[in-house]
Amino acid sequence: MTLWRIRATVDDRPGYLSVLTASLALRGVNILTVQVHTTEVGAVDDFLVDAPDHLNEADLLAAVERGRGRDCWVARSEARGLADQPTRVLGLATRLVLDPDATGEALRALLGADAVAWRPVPVGARSRVGAATMLLADPTGGSFELRRAAPSFTPAEYARAQALVELAATVARRSADQVTLLLPDGSELLVRPATVDDLPGVVELHEACSARSRQRRYLGGAACPSAPRLRRLLEPARGVTLVAQSAGSGGEAESVVAMANLLAEGDEAEVALLVRDDWQRRGLGTALLRRLAGRAERAGYGALVLHTQAENAPMLRTVARLDRPATTERDGSLVSVTVPLAVDPARAGRAYGPVSLPGPRRP
Template sequence: MLWRVRATLPERPGALAALAAECGAAGVNILGVQVFPGIEAVTDELVLSTPDAWTAADLVDLVGRAGAESVIAAPCTEAALTDQPTRYVQAARAVLETPASFPEVVAALLDADVLPVGDSQDVMEMTVGAVQVQIRRDAPFTATEHARGSAMADLVNDVLGREQHHPHHPAFVLSDNRRMGAGSSPAYHVEGRSAVASIEGVRVGLATLREAGPDLPDVLPVDLEVDPAWQRRGIGTRLLSDAARLANGLGAEAILLTTRSDNQAVMPMVMAAGMRGRIRMAGDALTVRIAVRDLRPLPVAQP
């Protein structure tokens, strides 16, 4: 059976050798080692092979006898034996292809989760533009892993920066619809719980606030849609901003935007709107929670 074990060893000569000796005496095979250096202690991550009857508690006891502290053991698969530089290259390629996949990619890279699993998990927070991305896991993140996470976030910032300066690479595929009033500027107004954009009297964009759910009574989901023929013109950014201000006027704490995980326009749109958001990815869905309490309220249109 394969296990991933993370432990803190004292920074002294022979510490890892003592651990190897304990494993050898118990018939446990060390298949992989990754070292995260520190000043007074070193965090080691090992992939161990044990007989099928072994439990996580057995491994914690074994590694503890070698002088290790903060030992965490969990079953793993052969994927844990993948070469680490190869994993990071593959992760970088995935982020370059789909920047919005960053939360899921970096979580997998650091053996973490995007969504909370328990109350005692350690949290790593990274910033992409104005978007805060959080990942978490039971084992504390090391300084080396924080640096790696920041480097991956910088990569996303670079990619999104290039997208903003190269509009000939659109995040949306434009439709063949006729571009009505190509020289006209959009007009924006509020209809009930919706922020509306129109061109020459024709509606081209809409952001509608739905009712809050029982689990998040202070968070209003928002449905945002822009005619494909009018995307990449800042309409979505303006509508998102107006919807956020409208939500503030309704007494909400935040809005929640949900879209496909492969929608590359979401992060640039939130960044361009200048608002603080937290992005999460789960399966095929990407959600962004944007705080609205510090925004200037937008009056709600009266029926």
């Protein structure tokens, strides 16, 4: 028996796929896996089959045509084709997490492309998927161009490939965003974007903070937030969370000592800080707030908003150290500080997705 890959378009109507599979079965062809790619011209069925040794490419093409398949492509396959497609995609995703520079190789392996090239030109209004060419937008700028003589690319393959490119860009951005912060007292900290994997360390941070610090951060009770709430804060839908980790004697990151949140809503970004008590009054809060302000500005948000208690003088001093104009509104014991940001429309939305730039308010 010999492994073959067969791809053919079949009318997306009840019973048509069974006609094709019956035609293959009459010739002793065993279907091992099948993927269905929905397109505007019908369902593109991608089979991995085990066929008798006496059947050749012409025999399989004839069997598909008799089974009402069209635009057929047939090629020999290897044993690695037996790997489950979702498992292969997850394996490639893992490779990109470890090495985001391997995007081109991952795309070639995913789609069996004949050529993969990165170009500094954005995709723009050009068609993103054609029969032999696929264009993928690189979130960091530019685009990837893939070419494959056969079989034709499908929309489903485009969606998988674009998802891999976006994953690689996210990993690369996170790596670039990781910095070593030197405080005025000489202490070194690792500051980076948070992930859900930081949940245990963030829980420990909250448990190590005093009740007063937690109450100032959440403007309510002093109890530790629930794990689901902390998980949402670590990876917000729009915005970013930074964590600061102390450095061990060998330079490796240790415990989480601070968390800084930037949560976006509309054209404004709300910020909040939690610094472990023994790390307060050392310049850490100011450094984190400045990084959040820079991120919000690059993402195109119009203003930073911070809510704190009127008696929280340390936080108000931290905001003042930004050296930016700000407006303050007081409602009882609550103070809201708004810091306008300089928006560059050409860069707006690149960091966290499309955002609305400040504009006239409707009455």
